Amino acid sequence: MSTLKKTTLALALAGATLATTTHANDVEVLHWWTSGGEARAANVLKELMEAEGYGWEDFAVAGGGGETAMTVLKSRAMSGNPPSAAQIKGPEIQEWGELGLLGDLNDVADAEGWDELLPEVVADIMRYDGQYVAVPVNVHRVNWLWANPEVLEAAGVEMPTTLDELFEAGEAIREAGFVPLAHGGQAWQDATVFESVLLGGQGSEFYQQALVELDPEALGGEQMIAALEDFKRTRELMDEGMPGRDWNIATAMVIEGVAGFQLMGDWAKGEFTAAGLTAGEDYLCAAAPGTADAFTFNIDSLAMFRVTDDEEREAQQALARLVLEPTFQEAFNLAKGSIPARPDLDMSEFDSCAQQSLADFQRTAEEGGLVPSMAHGMAVRADVQGAIFDVVTNYFNDADMPAEEAAERMVSAAEAASF
Amino acid sequence: MRDSLPMKNTSATPLGAGAKRSTPSGSLQAWLPRLVLAPSVAISLFFVYGFMLWTFVLSLTSSRMLPSYDFVGFGQYSRLMANERWWVASTNLMIFGVLFVLICLVIGSLLAILLDQKIRQEGALRTIYLYPMALSFIVTGVVWKWLLNPQLGIQAMVQSWGFESFRFDWITDPDMAIYTLVIAAVWQASGFVMALFLAGLRGIDDSIVKAAQLDGASLPRIYWRVVMPCLRPVVFSAVMILAHIAIKSFDLVVALTGGGPGYATDLPATFMYAHAFTRAQIGLGSASAMLMLGGVLAILIPYLYSELRSRKHG
Numbered sequence: 001m002s003t004l005k006k007t008t009l010a011l012a013l014a015g016a017t018l019a020t021t022t023h024a025n026d027v028e029v030l031h032w033w034t035s036g037g038e039a040r041a042a043n044v045l046k047e048l049m050e051a052e053g054y055g056w057e058d059f060a061v062a063g064g065g066g067e068t069a070m071t072v073l074k075s076r077a078m079s080g081n082p083p084s085a086a087q088i089k090g091p092e093i094q095e096w097g098e099l100g101l102l103g104d105l106n107d108v109a110d111a112e113g114w115d116e117l118l119p120e121v122v123a124d125i126m127r128y129d130g131q132y133v134a135v136p137v138n139v140h141r142v143n144w145l146w147a148n149p150e151v152l153e154a155a156g157v158e159m160p161t162t163l164d165e166l167f168e169a170g171e172a173i174r175e176a177g178f179v180p181l182a183h184g185g186q187a188w189q190d191a192t193v194f195e196s197v198l199l200g201g202q203g204s205e206f207y208q209q210a211l212v213e214l215d216p217e218a219l220g221g222e223q224m225i226a227a228l229e230d231f232k233r234t235r236e237l238m239d240e241g242m243p244g245r246d247w248n249i250a251t252a253m254v255i256e257g258v259a260g261f262q263l264m265g266d267w268a269k270g271e272f273t274a275a276g277l278t279a280g281e282d283y284l285c286a287a288a289p290g291t292a293d294a295f296t297f298n299i300d301s302l303a304m305f306r307v308t309d310d311e312e313r314e315a316q317q318a319l320a321r322l323v324l325e326p327t328f329q330e331a332f333n334l335a336k337g338s339i340p341a342r343p344d345l346d347m348s349e350f351d352s353c354a355q356q357s358l359a360d361f362q363r364t365a366e367e368g369g370l371v372p373s374m375a376h377g378m379a380v381r382a383d384v385q386g387a388i389f390d391v392v393t394n395y396f397n398d399a400d401m402p403a404e405e406a407a408e409r410m411v412s413a414a415e416a417a418s419f
Numbered sequence: 420m421r422d423s424l425p426m427k428n429t430s431a432t433p434l435g436a437g438a439k440r441s442t443p444s445g446s447l448q449a450w451l452p453r454l455v456l457a458p459s460v461a462i463s464l465f466f467v468y469g470f471m472l473w474t475f476v477l478s479l480t481s482s483r484m485l486p487s488y489d490f491v492g493f494g495q496y497s498r499l500m501a502n503e504r505w506w507v508a509s510t511n512l513m514i515f516g517v518l519f520v521l522i523c524l525v526i527g528s529l530l531a532i533l534l535d536q537k538i539r540q541e542g543a544l545r546t547i548y549l550y551p552m553a554l555s556f557i558v559t560g561v562v563w564k565w566l567l568n569p570q571l572g573i574q575a576m577v578q579s580w581g582f583e584s585f586r587f588d589w590i591t592d593p594d595m596a597i598y599t600l601v602i603a604a605v606w607q608a609s610g611f612v613m614a615l616f617l618a619g620l621r622g623i624d625d626s627i628v629k630a631a632q633l634d635g636a637s638l639p640r641i642y643w644r645v646v647m648p649c650l651r652p653v654v655f656s657a658v659m660i661l662a663h664i665a666i667k668s669f670d671l672v673v674a675l676t677g678g679g680p681g682y683a684t685d686l687p688a689t690f691m692y693a694h695a696f697t698r699a700q701i702g703l704g705s706a707s708a709m710l711m712l713g714g715v716l717a718i719l720i721p722y723l724y725s726e727l728r729s730r731k732h733g
Contacts, residue, residue, distance in 0.1 A: 067697050074485060095484050095699070185591075185679055241570030243591050244677045383483065386698035390504050390682060397593050397681035409503075 025311045026055035027319050028083040029302065030076075032069040034062040037270065037335035044331040048322045054315045059083050077101060077305075084316050088134065088303040090125060090378040096303060097128030103306035103313070104131040108320045117324070117342050119365040122299060125378070134303035135320040136341035138333050141357045142265040142296040142373040143196045143288040146251070146272070151178050151260040152284075159286045163200050163230055166261075166289040170237040173260040181237035182259035184245035187393040191375035193234055193263045194392045198227040200290025204369040207294070211374040214384065214414040220407045228395060228403035235396060237261075254283070263288055265298060265376070269337035269353060278351075285353040287360065294369040295360050298376040299341065387413035471712065478705035486701055495706040505707065508685040511597050512714075515686065516665035518601045519608070523661055524654065526605065527612025532642055534613070535620045545617070548610035556607065560674025563603040564590070567675075593683035596676055600668075600684055603675055608664060612657050619653035620646065662718050666711065687711045 027049065033042040039060070046056040061069035066087065076082050077099075088096060096102050109115070109132040114123065118136065126134045145166075147159060155176035157169040170180035183189060199207045202223045209218035218224065239259075242250075251271040253259040262268065272283045279285060287294070302323060304316050322328055329340040334349060339358045343365070347355050364370040372378035377385055391413050395406035478496070481489045499505050530548055534541055551559065566572040569588040577585040589595035623646060631641045669688040676684040678693075685693075687707060695704025 071696055078485060092484075092699075099485060186677060187679070187682075239570065240588060240591050241568055243568075243596075243680050244564060382697070382699040386693070386700075393679070394681040394683075397679070397683065 025053070025315045026057050027085055027312070027315045028057040028059050029319070030059040030061065030069060030073055030083045030086040031302075032061055032066040032087060033336075034060050041332040041335040045319075045322060045328050048325070048328055049315075049319060052318055052322070054318055057083075082305040084307060084312060085302045085304050085319060087137075087300060089299060089301050090372065090376075091381050092377065093125065093134050093301065093303050094128055095381065097133055101305055102128060102133040103304050103316065104133055105135065105304055105317065105320045106132055108132075108317045112321060112324065114324075117344070119343065119361075119370065121365065121370050121372070122297075122341065125299065125372070126301060134301040135323045137300045137302060137323055138329075138336055138338035139341050139357075139361060140265050140267060140298040140300075140336075140338045140376075141361070142192060142298050142376060143199055143291045143294060144264060144266055144268070144353075145196075145286050145288045146254055146262045146264060146268055147284040147286070148254045148257050148260060149282070149284055151176075151254075151257055154178070155260065157260075159284055160289045161286075161292065162290050163197065167233060167237070169260070174237070178257070179237075179239040179253065179259040180261060181234060182250040182253040182262040183234075183238045183242050184247050184250045185243040185397070186246070187389045188375055189247055189250075189264075190393045190396045191389050192265065192373075194227075194231045194396070195296060195373060195375050196263050196288040196291060197231045197234060198224075199294050199296060199371070200288055201230045202227050204291075204294040204364075204371050207296075207371050211388075212372060212379045214380065216411045216414065219414055220411040224407045224410060225403045228406050231392075231396065232403065234263075265373075266337050266339075266353065266357060269351075273337070280352045285356070292360075293364065293367070294371060295357075295364040296371055296373040297361070298373045298378055300338075384414055474705045474708050474712075477701060478709050480702050482701040482705070484699040484701070491702075495702045496710075498703060499706050499710070502703075504682050504685060505687075505690060507682060508687045508690040511684060512666065512686050514597055515600055515604070515668070516662065518598070519604050519665050520658055520661045522601065522605045523609045523612045524657060526609040527657070528616045528647075528650075530609065530613040531616030531620055532646075534617060545614070549614050550610065551607045552611040554607065556604075556668070556671040557674045559603050559607045560671045563599065563606070564675050567599050567602075590676065591680060593680045596680060596684045600671060600675060604664075604668070604671060608661060612661070615653050615657050616650065619650045623649050659718070659722055663715065666715055666718075687714075 029045075031042060033039060042058075042060075046058065049056045061072050069087065073082070073086050073088075077096075082101060093102070114126075114132060118126070122136055122139070123132075126132055126136060145159070151173060152158065152169075155169070155173040155178065157172045158165075160166040160169045173180040183193065195207070195211060198211070206218060206223050206227075209215045210224060247264055247268070248271050250259070250262055251264065251268045252275075254262045255272060255275050255277065266285075269279070269285070272279070277283050286292075302319070304320065307313050307316060324342055326340075326342075326345055329342060329345060330349060333340050333354075337354075339347075339350070339354050339361060343358065343362050347358055350358075361370070374380060374385065374388065379385075380388070388410065391406055391409045395401050395403070395409075476488075477486055479490050479492060480487055481491045481494070534544060534548075538544075567587070567590040569575065569586075569591060574585060574587040577587070590599045627645060627649070628641060631645045636644070667688060668686055669692065672678055672684055672686050672689050678685045678689050688711065691704050691707045691711065694700040694707065
């Protein structure tokens, strides 16, 4: 690894001297905030930078989950010419750190008091080897249950607070002639439902052991088998048209009153808002059944690449400072449906779902229950995550596979993926 | 007979060109073709064979997110062999490849024979059958995804006619989903096979058929015993083209099933892409790419061998 570090570093240095197209005090930011609201929000950051006299070079790469953007970033890094900042999240920050490509933000972090400002769990993700290398942009909550109140009323059910209530409510909704749970059969959506069900049935401590620490005893144990069985039961609540369906189409089923519930992260709120609905009235949000005391987070962050030029470095530091500034945090998160990464902001502009999200975020950060989302690449490395996805989605779609076998495969997935 | 087939001609030109070249007098004339060809030779040497070699080297390393040169021997290959999803993908390729090639050949040759009966509006019909080939696999995939969706497509339509118990939900069934890929791919490619066969049929000397008729052979018998054997080279070309479409299939899977349900319709190409580019396992992805290359070579080498040998004899 050390020889690799040296070669990549040498490449990076060689590339930095080649990259003469950017002005010294410009920052080039690679991101995939390309949808309408997101792009406007990213523009706020650009204006803030320009107001302080720095240049902003936009490097937006479209493509939902950022796969395309990551491919572009890798090829830029390989050719020794990485952008100054890039949208990298979760354990991937550690991988880029290991390659020795990231620069530190300790000066800004000290000046702005990030240690006090950010919850410890969040700060940990932003640090590599004890140094701040990335700045959090927002916090998404993944364990949400969305509902259409009209459907619930027609079926005569309340928002469920436990998994058993969810299954009961689901039956009533089915009898009333609706689809109980809207879902799209894509691996990441399967995994999103799986982690919420696991969290709801087995609690955040078990979640931490199994899906974050990858403890083989937890992964193959009784509790995992129980969680897998609960997960399989949710399939009975879904409709047969789900294979390959995109998540926003599933959200539209809730909006249109075809389906009662959806288990999805708070980006779903963007769809409800775009349809002109108001939180708490036209649609309901609640923590996924059984997870009121837990919070699975999915944090977008900007990681800073190592630069040699002092002016560029200064611009980078300014970028990091501005990202956490209230102006940007508010504008960006209102557009994105998430909550600010700093918990000390005035939330009066935000809707009731976001306010509840922030309250739960602060509470779980103090009392425990704040856990990274496995399904959204916050908990484990990409290869392990992929192997777990394979097991989860295969088990979910295979009517004959017993939960015990899936649990065994889960253990070997966590082992085999690491090399 | 053989040279009258259009496919043969096009594939034979680059190979045959070397033999036919006349001896030039001036040295510039001798060198000019080589000079002009040199850049493209160099570029394909580097970008095709160079990168193949690089992929092979990477498949021997522990590369994860970015290429590294920490060699682990054939470790990635043994991981691949232990990977259940790889076996699903390989089995799928066998099922998909065999069914796709066979069904395309059967449907394509039947269509060609029927069109060959000197019917009216043959040109229009031929265009209709050939048209799916003009679409990209992405379009085919999306259209068939809707047609096969039990709540939108064929099943919903037949049920709305009153056949409530009708079920056609293969795309939601992990055991059957691979056959939906075959359906869509056959729909796309069989018209093309038809065109190949039609060209072949037109090249057959009428007098052979007439002779068979004089001998009292029935029409099916003429086609089966006389015409089809004459079309062997066409079958061969068609199999080659279809086989490599099958091995390269990627876009169809992405558009039609996304590899799902679960990973039931994964093919080696989608496996390779997922591991090398989204799962930060470049080493494992390269190993799977090398095995795919092996699969292609297993088909290509016998083909080239027979091509070159027949040229020598011919």
